[in-house]
Amino acid sequence: MNLYFDCVIAGTGPAACACALVLKKAGLNVALVAKKSNKQPAFSVGESLPGAALPLLNRIGVSDLSELLTKGQFSRCTGNASAWGSEQWHKTDAIQNPQGGGWHIDRAAFNHALLKFTVSQGVTLLYSQVLSAEYKSCWHVMLTEQTDVLRCDYLIDGTGRASSLGKLIGRKKIHLDKQMAIVAWFESSDDDQEKMTRIKAVSDGWWYSARLPNKSTKGLPIRVVAKFMLPEQSKSLNTPQAYLMQLNNSGLLPVDFNESQILSGPYFTDASVSKLDELSNNTLSFLAIGDAALSLDPLSSQGMFFALYSGIKAGEQIIEARANQINQFENYDNDINAVLNANQKARKHYYVSEHRFSESEYWQSRVLS
The missing domain is CATH 3.50.50.60 (FAD/NAD(P)-binding domain)
Incomplete structure (x- = not known):
């Protein structure tokens, strides 16, 4: 029927x-x-x-x-911190947005x-x-x-x-355009209380991180981290060790992570327009x-x-x-x-405003796409 x-x-x-x-x-x-x-x-x-x-x-x-x-599954985002166009961090508080900073869920x-x-x-x-x-x-x-x-x-x-x-x-x-995201979730430490979204430009792409509202099985904060780069260049991050090395050298976060803190990933996913x-x-x-x-x-x-x-x-x-x-x-x-x-x-x-890496294949592709 x-x-x-x-x-x-x-x-x-x-x-x-x-x-x-x-x-x-x-x-x-x-x-x-x-x-x-x-x-x-x-x-x-x-x-x-x-x-x-x-x-x-x-x-x-x-x-x-x-x-x-539930209360532990969403939290307010207090704003954004970006190192874009320079190594200096620029912070935008959520109070400057009439609709607020939104949530991390x-x-x-x-x-x-x-x-x-x-x-x-x-x-x-x-x-x-x-x-x-x-x-x-x-x-x-x-x-x-x-x-x-x-x-x-x-x-x-x-x-x-x-x-x-x-x-x-x-x-x-x-x-x-062409872009790949390499994403991992980390168990952070008790002193990780920052609720801002972090974005940092680097020569071959950019990094993103946010602390999630939920906790690990040990009751510790969870932080998501992603790097965005050209697909052919992303192969350099095909191991947890390579991913950690680039993350810890990026200056995205004030702390380093180690392999034992990886809860999931790194995963490769399409992030193109x-x-x-x-x-x-x-x-x-x-x-x-x-x-x-x-x-x-x-x-x-x-x-x-x-x-x-x-x-x-x-x-x-x-x-x-x-x-x-x-x-x-x-x-x-x-x-x-x-x-x-x-x-x-x-x-x-926004991509044009990052002028430090004008010779980079990634940043050239952002301007042309």
């Missing part, structure tokens, strides 16, 4: 959940499809949630972070809690993967874990940077959201914000299309392209 949904969303991240909640609130029958994991990951990349994200959470029915996370816990909340609102969760999707007056979707065909009016790709659903139906990812060649398709009733639609440079710290924003915008666009009885997603495309254009402009401004 065929199963019908108004909308099927591939993925269960913040973008997918935000979209599903907007649609469900409007009375649509929505299903999320994602591969089941045997256990929740200890750590996930992306722990910065800006203050401007709170109105977006309100839009999907979450009035405060405390509704999703336990990202794995946030993803899990938001998905749990989404399901509690009546959204169907199917643990499977999309095997094929064909549009014949509506979408016919085959899943790997069942023989029944899902039918839906709208199909949404929320599968992250992989854009696996978009690629399955013939879309392509356009890479606007990329965009799906077709964000939406009116004829096929298809939209891409979050990183599946547009992956921003991590320097902007807007990944979580954009995930929620794009998911909400896509949901609202579908509601509008149904009300007008015509698929027209031009407004959604314009909104996403406006985000890309604004971020690219700001991104170039």
Whole structure:
């Protein structure tokens, strides 16, 4: 027997959940499809949630972070400290931002809690993967874990940077630059109380670090550290020893770390700016959201914000299309392209402001991309 949904969303991240909640609130029958994991990951990349994200959470029915996370799973970010353009540290206090400095969150816990909340609102969760999707007056979707065909009016790709659903139906990812992130999580010491985000430019890229709200099994602070550099140059950090040597020599943090303090990583992950060649398709009733639609440079710290924003915008666009009885997603495309254009402009401004390494291949690539 065929199963019908108004909308099927591939993925269960913040973008997918935000979209599903907007649609469900409007009375649509929505299903999320994602591969089941045997256990929740200890750590996930992306722990910065800006203050401007709170109105977006309100839009999907979450009035405060405390509704999703426990006290030990989120903490206020007090500001930013950057050594960019010089070796001198420049600090910006959160009080200078009208919306505050935002939060550092336990990202794995946030993803899990938001998905749990989404399901509690009546959204169907199917643990499977999309095997094929064909549009014949509506979408016919085959899943790997069942023989029944899902039918839906709208199909949404929320599968992250992989854009696996978009690629399955013939879309392509356009890479606007090349960048790799090498990420590790460390058990810090009791005296690590700094709640600022730290960023430091070096000759072959830049370092980032933040203290997370959650604690290790020993009750010690956890700190995430990432280096961003060109993919071909990142091979120099393929061992924990090499990673530690560069980190400890970078001047990013006032303390050194050793191998015994590594809780997870170093992991290599794509951090390039990329965009799906077709964000939406009116004829096929298809939209891409979050990183599946547009992956921003991590320097902007807007990944979580954009995930929620794009998911909400896509949901609202579908509601509008149904009300007008015509698929027209031009407004959604314009909104996403406006985000890309604004971020690219700001991104170039910040990269150009680092003038010490003008001969470096990495910094030259930032100016040209």
